Amino acid sequence: MNTIAQATPPNSAGESDSKPVMRTVPIVLEPTTSLIPIRIGELWAYRELLYFLIWRDLKVRYKQTMLGVAWVIMQPLIMATVFTIFLGRFARIPSAGVPYLLLVFTGLVPWMFFSSAVITSGNSVVGSAHLITKVYFPRLVVPLSAIGGRLVDFAISSLVLAGLMYYYRVDLTWKLATVPIFVLLLTALAFGVGSLTAAWNVKYRDVSIMLPVIVQVWMFVTPIVYPLDIVPSRWRSVYSLNPLVGLIEGFRAVLLNRALNLQALLFSTAITSALVIYALFVFRRMERDFADVV
Secondary structure (H helix, E strand, C coil): CCEECCCCCCCCCCCCCCCCCCCCCCCCCCCCCCCCCCCHHHHHHHHHHHHHHHHHHHHHHCCCCCCCCCCHHHHHHHHHHHHHHHHHHCCCCCCCCHHHHHHHHHHHHHHHHHHHHHHHHCCHHHHHHHHHHHCCCCCCHHHHHHHHHHHHHHHHHHHHHHHHHHCCCCCHHHHHHHHHHEEEEEEHHHHHHHHHHHHHHHHHHCHHHHHHEEEEEECCCCCCCCCCCHCCCCHHHHHHCCCHHHHHHHHHHHHHHHCCCCHHHHHHHHHHHHHHHHHHHHHHHHHHHHHHCC
């Protein structure tokens, strides 16, 4: 609850009887009744706070590390190398005609952004209790800042992906111009899942325990270490209800100049849009109690 200072008005003689008395006026958060569950103008007014929280997250994560930002590069490379050795070479997982390392890395880069963004944003509101209980600001800034920090990591790891594409002589086509669309959809999906779990986590703390497990299982039901082609055709429609299927396969297709799976992409776009709208309504309805419960 925020407070606004107000002074007492002067008396009829034009002079105040005493020194101005400072009063506090509570600001009450109420669930929206509008069809638009987000106040864009309010978020824009607090854009500097959003920038500060993103910058603080980056500094805290890398301030006292030996390798710093190098971890952003090493983590997907190490995982891709392990998967390439054990799944690509030993298990002989098919790679749809592209080098297995490149296939895995094009799936790991967006996946690692998504998974880390969901986990950090899902715990962000509880982790920012010291701010939420003292001052007022749009609570949606908190999960947004967590996702914004992971976007920086995503941009850095994408440079390594560009180097791998150059090493394997991947042809550059006009499809690369659509990469920002897939990044935007992936960010929207991470925001929808992250803000929804952030709101639930305030009331039900076991959400923070379940979330890493759910994310880990989610990885193996998404075509990251294997291509979509190995899923039987009769099951692909059901499989594509996982919104990450169309997004990661689409991201991989535009980078490696492969055919887009339009059905999976349409499923992912529709589910992502519905999830974001639902998450905004839930977050807006529950945020009035954050300061009391967190």
